[in-house]
Structure formats: structure tokens, C-alpha cells
Amino acid sequence: MTRRRLLAPLIGAPLVSAVMAACTPLALLERLGPRDRGARLLARDLPYGDDPRQTMDVYGPPGASRHSLPVVVFFYGGGWEEGRKSDYGWAAQALAARGFLVFLPDYRLVPQVHFPAFIEDAAQATARAAVIAGDHGGDPGHLAVAGHSAGAHLAMMIALDRRYMQAVGRPGLIKAAAGLAGPYEFLPFNVPAAVNAFGRAPDPTLTQPITFVRPDAPPVWLGHGTADVVVHDEDSILLDRALKQVGGASELKLYPGLDHADLIATFSPLFRRKAPVLDDLAIFLRQRLR
Numbered sequence: 001m002t003r004r005r006l007l008a009p010l011i012g013a014p015l016v017s018a019v020m021a022a023c024t025p026l027a028l029l030e031r032l033g034p035r036d037r038g039a040r041l042l043a044r045d046l047p048y049g050d051d052p053r054q055t056m057d058v059y060g061p062p063g064a065s066r067h068s069l070p071v072v073v074f075f076y077g078g079g080w081e082e083g084r085k086s087d088y089g090w091a092a093q094a095l096a097a098r099g100f101l102v103f104l105p106d107y108r109l110v111p112q113v114h115f116p117a118f119i120e121d122a123a124q125a126t127a128r129a130a131v132i133a134g135d136h137g138g139d140p141g142h143l144a145v146a147g148h149s150a151g152a153h154l155a156m157m158i159a160l161d162r163r164y165m166q167a168v169g170r171p172g173l174i175k176a177a178a179g180l181a182g183p184y185e186f187l188p189f190n191v192p193a194a195v196n197a198f199g200r201a202p203d204p205t206l207t208q209p210i211t212f213v214r215p216d217a218p219p220v221w222l223g224h225g226t227a228d229v230v231v232h233d234e235d236s237i238l239l240d241r242a243l244k245q246v247g248g249a250s251e252l253k254l255y256p257g258l259d260h261a262d263l264i265a266t267f268s269p270l271f272r273r274k275a276p277v278l279d280d281l282a283i284f285l286r287q288r289l290r
Contacts, residue, residue, distance in 0.1 A: 152182025
């Protein structure tokens with residue numbers, strides 16, 4: 001398999017449109033609005049570990065507790081070294097408005113921790129979400145993980161590498177996985193974000209989701225913008241191809257002209273007309289979490 005280089009650090013976000021200032025982060029969408037009215041914040045700062053970063057928020061449709069909703073654990077991006085859930089409620093709320101109970105965890109970041117600690121946090125958060133999903137109207141038997149950028153890396157690692165969910169006592173819990181603009185095959189490490197997060201790993205191949213493709217992996221959905229110069233769409237193309245070659249279930253969606261930030265920004269009503277990313281993802285999740 002051809003190895004290629006990750007072209008830029010996964011820290012921060014580029015432009016989402018001319019409407020927003022050149023240095024505006026995706027986090028500004030949390031304050032700008034508008035927000036999806038078909039969902040709301042149900043709970044805040046629920047712990048899944050002892051560290052202050054090991055908490056998560058929960059979003060769901062109105063009256064969620066009276067239903068048995070499919071569950072999605074969503075991980076935001078930030079190059080494994082920045083980000084906070086309080087800036088991404090708009091994204092979780094958009095998914096929740098499509099009929100899902102959505103958990104939005106924080107996780108420990110570089111330099112506090114390094115690989116594999118943030119992936120272990122993702123597994124621990126997912127396991128805890130399953131335990132408490134029923135308290136908020138969720139069905140833990142129908143659970144998926146998803147994420148954007150570095151968050152997509154976390155989602156794919158715990159979905160494909162069996163060891164992480166086995167370590168938290170929940171093998172087989174994840175029924176589907178979705179990645180938006182994720183880095184899945186980025187050796188050698190040649191940018192600070194990757195070096196800082198993974199440079200200490202004794203075996204660098206064990207940091208790569210593509211290493212763990214298997215025929216019995218949960219069904220995977222991969223979305224990527226063709227104009228992404230932070231993580232090129234080749235990452236999603238390669239992972240999709242590798243999964244299909246071993247007999248796994250994978251669906252790839254490429255969005256012409258969208259860049260790294262555009263892809264997740266389309267979750268916001270402000271930019272939803274740019275591409276049907278949210279609808280495509282929701283369709284996949286509904287089909288796989290029935």
C-alpha cells in the first residue's frame with residue numbers, strides 16, 4: 001500500500017465561506033446560530049472518567065426519554081491537541097434533530113497525554129454512553145461512533161482495532177462508524193500535530209486505522225471534501241478501498257469543492273445548502289442502526 005504524507009497539522013479550521021472572517025474557527029458556529037430546533041441539550045458534563053476532560057454532553061429530540069433512540073457518540077476534531085465540546089454543540093444538535101441520541105465527549109489532549117490515551121478515552125466514553133443511554137431515551141443496542149478530522153480518527157480506531165472496546169469490556173458494542181475528513185493512513189509522521197501525538201509510539205503502524213481493516217468490522221461511512229488540503233480525500237479513498245478488499249462494508253461519499261472545515265460546517269443551517277453531508281450521514285446511520 002502506498003504511504004503518503006499528511007499535508008498539514010490538524011489544528012484549527014480554514015474558511016467555511018466568505019460570510020465568515022478569514023480566521024474564524026468552526027467553534028464560532030456555536031455562537032452564531034441558527035440552531036436546529038428539533039433537538040436540545042439534555043445533560044451536561046456527565047463523567048466517564050476521573051479527569052476533568054473526561055466528561056460528555058447529551059443531545060436529543062424533545063421528549064427523547066419517552067423513546068428508544070439510536071445512539072451516536074460524536075468526537076470533534078482539533079489535531080489531538082485542541083478542542084472542547086462546548087464549541088461543537090451545534091454539530092451534535094444537528095444530528096440529534098435527525099432522530100438520534102447524541103453523546104458529545106471531551107477527551108484528553110496533547111501535551112497532557114499522547115497515543116494511545118485519547119483513543120482509550122474515546123472507548124471509555126463510548127462504553128459509558130451505552131450504560132447511561134437508556135436514562136435519556138437511547139437504545140445502547142443500536143450505537144454508532146462518528147467524528148470529524150482527528151475525531152474521525154478516534155472513531156475509526158475504536159471501531160476497527162478490537163483491543164480498545166475489549167479493554168473497556170464492551171466488544172461488539174459499536175454497530176456502525178462514520179468519519180468526516182478523517183486521517184486514516186498518514187505515515188510517516190511529518191507535521192508537528194502527528195509527531196507530538198504519535199511520535200512516541202513503539203510501532204507507528206498501530207496508530208493507523210487502515211492497519212486494522214477486517215471483514216467483520218462494523219459498517220463504515222466515509223465522507224470527504226475533494227478540496228480538502230488539510231487531510232486529503234485520499235485518506236478516505238484508501239480506507240474505503242482497503243475495507244472492501246477484505247470484504248468489509250464501507251460507503252464512500254466525496255463532496256466536490258468542499259474543504260476540511262466545509263464538510264462539518266454543512267451540519268449548521270447556515271451552510272447546509274452547500275452539500276447534503278448531514279442527510280447522507282443520517283441515512284447511513286438509520287439504515288445501520290435499525
